[in-house]
């Protein structure tokens with residue numbers, strides 16, 4: 302295995318480079334009989350595609366998906382589903398300069414050391430262009446998870462550089478180019494990004510992704526813990542440098558009385574666990590935050606070396622995302638969907654006959670209020686039984 306496949310029962314293998322003729326993937330293990338059309342997948346791809354605002358790369362790709370196999374008369378057949386997206390707007394000459402040098406912060410140097418050959422055009426395989434096919438594959442997972450279990454997976458940008466973007470309302474997220482859940486902050490974000498673009502620099506971001514409706518019991522207790530596999534999947538996204546589940550690093554300063562989520566017959570009283578206990582879903586919302594680093598390809602000169610080891614100053618021109626986090630929200634949602642789909646199938650395979658006499662603790666209401674508290678999933682209902690309308 303050379304690391305191009307994710308999942309055990311719902312397996313996605315991707316292929317393709319940024320400036321090759323196409324990118325694509327094979328999705329193996331989708332249950333048969335689910336209605337599936339290219340439109341189901343296109344919706345999600347359109348949320349990720351480049352060139353949709355002045356705050357992202359101006360590369361123009363329609364990201365039109367073709368389903369090549371695994372669907373017959375509009376339904377999945379249980380056989381591998383091959384998805385193809387043709388690259389349309391490669392501009393490889395922009396990259397001739399980095400053929401001989403290594404961009405600081407990018408994958409150029411390590412690909413060269415590892416393989417001794419690299420397709421430098423547009424970053425080749427290291428480009429986040431590859432993430433389009435993850436979003437396409439995950440659209441299938443999302444449809445099945447929703448139809449079968451009512452699972453809903455959503456995300457938003459929680460921070461852009463120094464600007465915190467507290468959660469306000471889900472319906473704002475798809476109405477601005479940042480995936481911000483607070484429409485009032487959009488002008489601030491625009492101003493910040495306009496200044497940044499002019500300066501030639503780039504910036505990091507934090508994305509929050511949430512899965513609602515996941516039943517208790519998905520996951521594994523040891524190496525393949527649900528939280529471990531979510532972290533693995535999130536860290537597999539280009540430029541992701543950190544993953545937190547629930548309280549995450551805030552747990553360091555919490556006391557046991559603050560962190561552990563008390564249980565009542567009506568539901569959990571808080572969600573510091575982020576919906577996962579012992580590597581297994583608890584039935585609460587799964588709350589994941591990811592840290593996305595600033596774009597490495599910037600116009601400002603940075604010291605590096607060339608292929609002969611001589612010092613150079615690298616300036617990267619061409620079309621780049623000044624904040625790669627801006628387009629990362631649909632990708633984070635996709636990776637969470639792929640992991641949950643895989644674990645749903647694995648749980649069914651082993652535990653479909655398990656009968657548990659204890660009633661399932663109802664999933665508490667109030668996710669939106671918790672998110673609105675500014676620390677996703679952390680605020681205890683007991684402390685704040687009637688949160689303000691945010």
Ligand SMILES: Cc1cc2nc3c(=O)[nH]c(=O)nc-3n(C[C@H](O)[C@H](O)[C@H](O)COP(=O)(O)O)c2cc1C
Nearest residue numbers: 407408427428429539540596597598621622625628
């Ligand atoms: C949606 C998205 C878009 C990206 N666009 C760019 C880009 O335009 N320029 C760039 O240098 N890096 C971009 N990246 C990040 C690089 O792909 C990534 O930093 C590089 O592969 C090195 O890998 P690493 O950051 O994971 O170590 C993007 C990442 C994502 C998630």
